[in-house]
Amino acid sequence: MNEYDSELVRSLLISGGFVLTSDRVRADVILMNTCAIRENAHTKVYTHLSDLRALKRQRPLVVGVLGCMAQNLKEELTNKEPLVDVLAGPDSYRQLPKLIAEAIEAQEQGLRLKGSAVDLSEYETYDDVIPQRRDGVNAWIAVMRGCDNFCSFCVVPYTRGRERSREPEGILAEARLVVAQGFKQITLLGQNVNSYRSGDWDFARLLVAVADVPGIERVRFTSPHPKDFPPALVDAVSSHPKVCKHIHLPAQSGNDRILGLMNRTYSREAYLELVDRIRAVNQDIVLTTDIIAGFCSETDAEFADTYRLLAEVRYHAAFIFKYSERKHTIAARKFADDVPEAVKSERVTALVDLQREISRERNRAYIGSILPVLVEGDAKRSSQQGMGKTDGNITVVWAKACVPGHPGEILNLSIYDSSASTLYATASY
Numbered sequence: 001m002n003e004y005d006s007e008l009v010r011s012l013l014i015s016g017g018f019v020l021t022s023d024r025v026r027a028d029v030i031l032m033n034t035c036a037i038r039e040n041a042h043t044k045v046y047t048h049l050s051d052l053r054a055l056k057r058q059r060p061l062v063v064g065v066l067g068c069m070a071q072n073l074k075e076e077l078t079n080k081e082p083l084v085d086v087l088a089g090p091d092s093y094r095q096l097p098k099l100i101a102e103a104i105e106a107q108e109q110g111l112r113l114k115g116s117a118v119d120l121s122e123y124e125t126y127d128d129v130i131p132q133r134r135d136g137v138n139a140w141i142a143v144m145r146g147c148d149n150f151c152s153f154c155v156v157p158y159t160r161g162r163e164r165s166r167e168p169e170g171i172l173a174e175a176r177l178v179v180a181q182g183f184k185q186i187t188l189l190g191q192n193v194n195s196y197r198s199g200d201w202d203f204a205r206l207l208v209a210v211a212d213v214p215g216i217e218r219v220r221f222t223s224p225h226p227k228d229f230p231p232a233l234v235d236a237v238s239s240h241p242k243v244c245k246h247i248h249l250p251a252q253s254g255n256d257r258i259l260g261l262m263n264r265t266y267s268r269e270a271y272l273e274l275v276d277r278i279r280a281v282n283q284d285i286v287l288t289t290d291i292i293a294g295f296c297s298e299t300d301a302e303f304a305d306t307y308r309l310l311a312e313v314r315y316h317a318a319f320i321f322k323y324s325e326r327k328h329t330i331a332a333r334k335f336a337d338d339v340p341e342a343v344k345s346e347r348v349t350a351l352v353d354l355q356r357e358i359s360r361e362r363n364r365a366y367i368g369s370i371l372p373v374l375v376e377g378d379a380k381r382s383s384q385q386g387m388g389k390t391d392g393n394i395t396v397v398w399a400k401a402c403v404p405g406h407p408g409e410i411l412n413l414s415i416y417d418s419s420a421s422t423l424y425a426t427a428s429y
């Protein structure tokens, strides 16, 4: 969502007369679009800010913090961080050109002005703003913003406000536009994407309508909540040829008491029933998840339930994190963050080790098969290798000397080896 928001900001700034540069030495204005969801992201922003201190001492420079951290830590950033000139929360990006212009003008007059716009909106969806996209293969399209779920660990309802969905007509027009621009894949975005609703349109209907846009090769969506999975949505994923056979199904915990404290609104049993229902419809759908280890008061036995959940579901991949308290959340206000750091780390390590073994086995099962792979570009480790994704979102790497391929092309590749995270492929003859 932050990448998409950066595309919106680029578009709004260009319309406001600004010119973009990725060269920080030449920039008059440096903006950081921030995430507040985990401690790591928070630390990164403060590291970047301290890097900018020296630059700002040498010449006039406007520094802005955008996004969830601006929203959640506005007092801290306004009162204690002299470096920051502009703050804009996720619903206030339309005000950015004005805030920046005022900050530049103030600096020219030798003044310091801190401009901030952090009001949350019940209506802002940026429906009329066409994002300035860079990536040429995948286009993100936000279909809804905000979240009403108030999971107790999560800061999103406070930084991004309440749920609001875009009109389907605007989304479909944007989908047709990105296809005309040459994008091959669309990823529909929302904090709680499958709670999308506009009139009598629900998410399943929207997903099928986007996948029916002529010329699109693949449609993905992220992130869904397990509570909003009607049969029509499972059927759309299972049977529409353009909807990718991948569902990210955040579990967060495998223990009912912890799920209750997290306010996830489903039980372990209900979650497992959903997994069974998805696999009964289509066994080939790749399932991935998010897990939080060491949530407030989680005992060893409760953690063991999460460990067993991973072993039972056997996800293709899992994003596993230590619980870190976020300011203003229900958990921060009501529960003690009382699981020692060492215990949280041990639990994460145990889950990561288990998941790595499961992912390794799952990926090994693809050896010998031929899979359609959407080429994204060069592999991270070497420009001699191409990299793409299967329909199930598994990374595939191959030697370009053997199969050139170009971004956006779908190649049928033969899988000859695998690791826990990657499939290795060659040409299929």
Ligand code: SF4
Residues within 6 Å of the ligand: 147, 148, 149, 150, 151, 154, 155, 156, 157, 191, 192, 225
């Ligand atoms: S569903 Fe829960 S975890 Fe996801 S954005 Fe909403 S409050 Fe946060």
